[in-house]
Amino acid sequence: MTRAEKTATIEALKDKLSGIDFFYLADSSTLTVEQVNKFRRLCFEKGIEMKVVKNTLIQKALESAPEEKNYAGLFEALKGPTAILISDKANAPAKLIKEFRENNEKPTLKAAYIDTDVFLGDEKLDELAKLKSKEDLVAEVIALLQSPAKNVISALQSGGQTLVGILKTLEERGE
Numbered sequence: 001m002t003r004a005e006k007t008a009t010i011e012a013l014k015d016k017l018s019g020i021d022f023f024y025l026a027d028s029s030t031l032t033v034e035q036v037n038k039f040r041r042l043c044f045e046k047g048i049e050m051k052v053v054k055n056t057l058i059q060k061a062l063e064s065a066p067e068e069k070n071y072a073g074l075f076e077a078l079k080g081p082t083a084i085l086i087s088d089k090a091n092a093p094a095k096l097i098k099e100f101r102e103n104n105e106k107p108t109l110k111a112a113y114i115d116t117d118v119f120l121g122d123e124k125l126d127e128l129a130k131l132k133s134k135e136d137l138v139a140e141v142i143a144l145l146q147s148p149a150k151n152v153i154s155a156l157q158s159g160g161q162t163l164v165g166i167l168k169t170l171e172e173r174g175e
Contacts, residue, residue: 014065017062020086022113025084026083026107030106035104039100042096046096051086053082094112094128097125114128
């Protein structure tokens with residue numbers, strides 16, 4: 001790879017990583033070509049972008065980001081073969097890796113970057129897979145907000161039924 005190609009790769013990574021809040025670093029080195037192709041196909045189907053890039057280029061792209069991004073915690077995971085999994089959902093790559101590993105040994109999770117938090121090691125995979133997506137959290141908040149309103153409406157409706165019953169009884173007694 002020429003210096004110009006390396007510079008172009010670093011710039012492309014910087015641009016890509018600056019616009020996202022979560023990505024995963026994984027090791028898929030011992031997978032066969034067939035398994036890698038299957039994994040890439042699954043990534044594509046789930047809307048996850050997979051890139052295999054040299055660790056030094058990844059680190060240079062991360063080093064150029066503002067310090068508040070907290071990318072420095074990822075540097076220790078940049079050893080050995082590394083694939084970057086980029087998604088717009090925080091838990092999608094973790095779920096995909098878990099799903100793929102039902103029948104395969106790899107890929108293993110090296111690190112995950114979620115909104116300035118760094119998760120290191122494969123043992124964090126279950127925790128990351130359980131993260132709720134933004135849509136799930138919004139749905140829960142809406143359900144919680146609707147719950148009191150539904151209770152009030154239900155009480156008013158049942159109270160109305162009771163009131164109608166009482167009036168009917170009084171009307172019948174008066175006759």
